[in-house]
Amino acid sequence: xxxxxxxxxxxxxxxxxxEALLEKNPQAFEITLFNPEPRGNYNRIMLSPVLSGEKTYxxxxxxxxxxxxxNGVTTYFGExxxxxxxxxxxxxxxxxxMSFDSLVIATGSAPFIIPVxxxxxxxxxxxxxxxxxxxxxxxxxxxxxxxxVIGGGLLGLEAAAGLKEQGMDVAxxxxxxxxxxxxxxxxxxxxxxxxxxxxxxKIHTNGFTKAILGHSTVDAVLLEDGxxxxxxxxxxxxxxxxxxRIATDAQLHVERGIVVNDAMQTSDPDIFAVGECVEHxxxxxxxxxxxxxxxxxxxxxxxGEQAAFxxxxxxxxxxxxxxxxxxAGDLDEGDDREEIVFRDAVRGVYKRLILQDDRIxxxxxxxxxxxxxxxxxxxxxxxxxxxxxxxLIFGPNFASGAAADPLAAVAAxxxxxEICGCNGVSKGDILAAIDGGANTLEAIKxxxxxxxxxxxxxxxxxxxxxxxLGDDFVLPQKETICKCSDYSHDDVxxxxxxxxxxxxxxxxxxxxxxxxxxxxxxxxxLNYYLVCAWPGDYVDDGRSRYINExxxxxxxKDGTYSVVPRMLGGITTPNELRAIADVAxxxxxxxxxxxxxxxxxxxxxxxxxxxxxxxxxxQAGMMxxxxxxxxxxxxxxxxxxDHCRFGTxxxxxxxxxxxxxxxxxxxxxxxxxxxxxxxxxxxxxxCKDLGIICVDSGYQVxxxxxxxxxxxxxxxLAQVATEDEAIELACGFYQLYRExxxxxxxxxxxxxxxxxxxxxxxLVDDLKNRKALADRFHFSQKFCxxxxxxxxxxxxxxxxxxQPLADFTKVAAE
Amino acid sequence: MTNFVDIGAVEDIPVRSAxxxxxxxxCIAVFRTASDKIFALDDKCPHKGGPLSNGIxxxxxxxxxxxxxxxxxxxxxxxxxxxxxxxxxDIRVEDGRxxxxxxxxxxxxxxx
Numbered sequence: 001x002x003x004x005x006x007x008x009x010x011x012x013x014x015x016x017x018x019e020a021l022l023e024k025n026p027q028a029f030e031i032t033l034f035n036p037e038p039r040g041n042y043n044r045i046m047l048s049p050v051l052s053g054e055k056t057y058x059x060x061x062x063x064x065x066x067x068x069x070x071n072g073v074t075t076y077f078g079e080x081x082x083x084x085x086x087x088x089x090x091x092x093x094x095x096x097x098m099s100f101d102s103l104v105i106a107t108g109s110a111p112f113i114i115p116v117x118x119x120x121x122x123x124x125x126x127x128x129x130x131x132x133x134x135x136x137x138x139x140x141x142x143x144x145x146x147x148x149v150i151g152g153g154l155l156g157l158e159a160a161a162g163l164k165e166q167g168m169d170v171a172x173x174x175x176x177x178x179x180x181x182x183x184x185x186x187x188x189x190x191x192x193x194x195x196x197x198x199x200x201x202k203i204h205t206n207g208f209t210k211a212i213l214g215h216s217t218v219d220a221v222l223l224e225d226g227x228x229x230x231x232x233x234x235x236x237x238x239x240x241x242x243x244x245r246i247a248t249d250a251q252l253h254v255e256r257g258i259v260v261n262d263a264m265q266t267s268d269p270d271i272f273a274v275g276e277c278v279e280h281x282x283x284x285x286x287x288x289x290x291x292x293x294x295x296x297x298x299x300x301x302x303x304g305e306q307a308a309f310x311x312x313x314x315x316x317x318x319x320x321x322x323x324x325x326x327x328a329g330d331l332d333e334g335d336d337r338e339e340i341v342f343r344d345a346v347r348g349v350y351k352r353l354i355l356q357d358d359r360i361x362x363x364x365x366x367x368x369x370x371x372x373x374x375x376x377x378x379x380x381x382x383x384x385x386x387x388x389x390x391x392l393i394f395g396p397n398f399a400s401g402a403a404a405d406p407l408a409a410v411a412a413x414x415x416x417x418e419i420c421g422c423n424g425v426s427k428g429d430i431l432a433a434i435d436g437g438a439n440t441l442e443a444i445k446x447x448x449x450x451x452x453x454x455x456x457x458x459x460x461x462x463x464x465x466x467x468x469l470g471d472d473f474v475l476p477q478k479e480t481i482c483k484c485s486d487y488s489h490d491d492v493x494x495x496x497x498x499x500x501x502x503x504x505x506x507x508x509x510x511x512x513x514x515x516x517x518x519x520x521x522x523x524x525x526l527n528y529y530l531v532c533a534w535p536g537d538y539v540d541d542g543r544s545r546y547i548n549e550x551x552x553x554x555x556x557k558d559g560t561y562s563v564v565p566r567m568l569g570g571i572t573t574p575n576e577l578r579a580i581a582d583v584a585x586x587x588x589x590x591x592x593x594x595x596x597x598x599x600x601x602x603x604x605x606x607x608x609x610x611x612x613x614x615x616x617x618x619q620a621g622m623m624x625x626x627x628x629x630x631x632x633x634x635x636x637x638x639x640x641x642d643h644c645r646f647g648t649x650x651x652x653x654x655x656x657x658x659x660x661x662x663x664x665x666x667x668x669x670x671x672x673x674x675x676x677x678x679x680x681x682x683x684x685x686x687c688k689d690l691g692i693i694c695v696d697s698g699y700q701v702x703x704x705x706x707x708x709x710x711x712x713x714x715x716x717l718a719q720v721a722t723e724d725e726a727i728e729l730a731c732g733f734y735q736l737y738r739e740x741x742x743x744x745x746x747x748x749x750x751x752x753x754x755x756x757x758x759x760x761x762x763l764v765d766d767l768k769n770r771k772a773l774a775d776r777f778h779f780s781q782k783f784c785x786x787x788x789x790x791x792x793x794x795x796x797x798x799x800x801x802x803q804p805l806a807d808f809t810k811v812a813a814e
Numbered sequence: 815m816t817n818f819v820d821i822g823a824v825e826d827i828p829v830r831s832a833x834x835x836x837x838x839x840x841c842i843a844v845f846r847t848a849s850d851k852i853f854a855l856d857d858k859c860p861h862k863g864g865p866l867s868n869g870i871x872x873x874x875x876x877x878x879x880x881x882x883x884x885x886x887x888x889x890x891x892x893x894x895x896x897x898x899x900x901x902x903x904d905i906r907v908e909d910g911r912x913x914x915x916x917x918x919x920x921x922x923x924x925x926x
Contacts, residue, residue: 555868804841
């Protein structure tokens with residue numbers, strides 16, 4: 001009969017233990033799991049991406065309730081074990097008592113709260129579990145909310161970056177002279193500080209917290225030097241201490257942690273412990289990789305196999321998008337030690353290796369950490385590096401002579417090279433899984449657990465799989481912006497803001513573009529992202545625009561152009577029509593056509609004539625209709641209440657008002673609108689990017705239609721009562737799309753990606769946000785609402801575009 | 815007599831732009847790259863006749879504005895999977911002036 005195994009704590013170590021037991025022998029134990037948190041195991045190290053909004057909680061759950069049920073694990077979630085009775089071999093909570101044959105304590109650790117006055121005020125929190133993250137997210141929703149993070153270590157900085165990302169004003173108070181002093185040396189700490197400050201995070205080093213001020217809730221943090229930082233929340237991230245109370249009460253041997261031997265056994269032979277609550281050989285562990293090792297060892301022990309836990313060298317990476325740092329081993333200076341340092345101040349790159357007896361004993365890198373794994377490998381192996389010392393700092397590509405092909409470098413790695421640090425998966429493990437029949441990346445990840453925790457080794461894992469599977473394997477294509485870069489559109493947009501990049505050259509430099517000046521795909525995308533991110537600040541680069549946008553007309557198949565003047569809401573006058581007729585005659589325009597967007601198109605115009613035609617149209621009061629733009633195109637209207645016997649509102653007037661506000665705007669793709677005066681919908685608003693249908697009680701604002709290669713009906717965003725609300729909602733929606741969508745995605749594609757519900761949350765549920773978006777749009781429009789035709793027709797802008805450099809057709813033949 | 819004819823100053827072409835030299839045989843596109851190199855090619859894509867001078871320049875390549883074929887400015891050859899060659903012309907820069915092979919103009923005259 002199966003023995004009874006009780007596990008206290010459902011954290012990452014215990015999760016891995018259960019997996020290992022089930023894999024080795026699913027029948028051996030009847031498992032009961034207690035957890036004080038009201039849920040099972042999730043990937044706690046990914047809380048930072050949840051805080052910064054890059055991931056959702058659902059994405060980081062590793063073991064769902066269903067999983068426990070399917071695997072026959074009895075769970076008591078939200079139940080705290082209060083007592084272990086070693087004689088009776090039972091554990092008790094408030095509600096139940098459960099007997100065990102073997103007991104595992106996996107209570108983890110508790111955040112250390114510094115003993116200053118005010119540390120019990122509302123708004124003071126740790127950064128440990130999902131409750132903390134939710135509390136932070138809630139606080140960040142308040143406008144102008146301020147946070148103080150006490151502790152500039154790994155966890156504190158991830159919290160700070162996440163809170164900043166959520167729009168809070170963040171200050172970090174750190175007791176040491178530089179950040180992450182346990183993992184970084186002063187130089188790397190300084191680069192990190194610079195990067196964080198550039199994002200607007202205040203960093204106060206040598207900062208000693210004197211008191212947390214406030215009555216019932218926190219108001220501010222007072223430092224010993226007299227500095228006061230206002231705060232709506234205070235996040236304590238100064239360290240953790242093992243959670244050992246239950247073991248102490250049971251009179252097990254406890255020092256700083258619960259003392260275990262190599263087999264993870266406590267002083268009671270039937271009681272075991274794993275994870276952060278454990279002390280092994282006088283050492284405590286807080287990173288996931290050794291905890292997983294402990295879990296594997298304990299699984300063997302419980303099944304009667306011999307296994308011993310061996311501590312190992314650890315490396316650290318900070319999970320803050322855009323801050324690349326790596327640290328491993330011993331970074332202290334010493335008489336018997338030497339160091340190799342590489343600096344590139346312009347790129348913000350710093351690398352330092354600490355050597356002793358021709359072996360790497362420590363490595364720290366900032367800005368470019370691609371070679372971290374290679375150095376760590378040499379460090380762990382204790383490899384003699386004297387032969388390659390001259391070029392060591394330049395990494396494996398240089399050291400091995402040529403191998404610029406990353407696959408060649410990976411192929412050359414020895415089998416015991418660690419690929420996934422979190423899960424202790426070696427190159428050999430992955431290849432063995434392939435030999436064992438796993439033949440897709442997903443299957444191999446499921447089998448080995450490689451790259452399933454922090455995910456920083458995803459590329460490397462894929463490369464090893466590629467080597468193992470050979471030609472059968474196609475490396476999964478991350479959707480990058482283009483072949484010039486490894487970043488996705490979303491990453492690039494995010495980093496432009498975070499790193500305050502303000503020119504195409506800067507983006508390419510900072511994000512390590514692989515081509516010297518991009519290509520015809522990425523340049524227009526980058527130009528748009530910069531136009532959108534820095535209105536009034538960024539200087540538009542015409543050389544990075546498609547020809548239509550560069551010369552403000554639509555190129556046709558024979559190289560001639562078409563010209564469409566703007567007619568707000570599709571309304572024109574005899575005077576405008578006369579001017580159009582005159583221009584058509586004067587310039588022998590071969591085709592004059594009425595467009596689908598209620599405008600008039602003059603087709604077949606040679607490029608050199610464009611400025612002169614624009615001049616004549618300008619004289620009649622007309623400006624560019626931007627019929628060529630990835631931007632606002634047209635607002636179609638019906639005649640509404642002016643003439644129509646069915647019209648419910650002034651649809652023509654509303655259409656004109658919206659077009660007046662929106663003309664000239666650039667966006668990821670073209671943006672077409674229509675306003676219909678009643679549900680008969682003569683303006684065909686239900687297949688537009690944004691449509692409005694007037695009804696007796698107000699205005700239905702519809703979004704995400706398409707009538708091109710894809711045909712799609714709009715969805716209702718919201719119905720509003722007044723014209724002003726309809727305009728604000730339209731502008732807010734346009735700005736949300738402008739700020740979020742990937743270049744060349746129409747709104748319906750973007751909506752499919754982010755979800756209509758999310759858009760409603762932003763614009764319908766959150767009126768402040770709607771207004772803020774509309775305000776940002778209007779601000780941006782200040783710089784966009786300049787008629788590009790007038791600039792070229794009357795002010796000589798870009799004259800070179802329209803005149804030949806030399807003309808030999810007028811020279812008589814020699 | 816020199817075999818080259820002065821068609822203008824390097825400064826007359828903004829960086830990463832192109833301008834046209836009109837001849838009786840058609841237009842020649844003169845490109846100035848980011849690194850100030852000058853190239854001269856027929857302003858006509860071998861695919862569907864697109865005016866290459868209107869494309870986006872990157873490194874020493876030009877992407878046709880009509881259907882995104884990419885050509886090497888040095889050789890005029892299409893890059894990637896597409897096949898086709900654009901005629902190139904000898905061109906040089908002396909003292910900031912751009913000199914075009916006279917044959918480029920007279921050839922077109924002969925062709926008439």
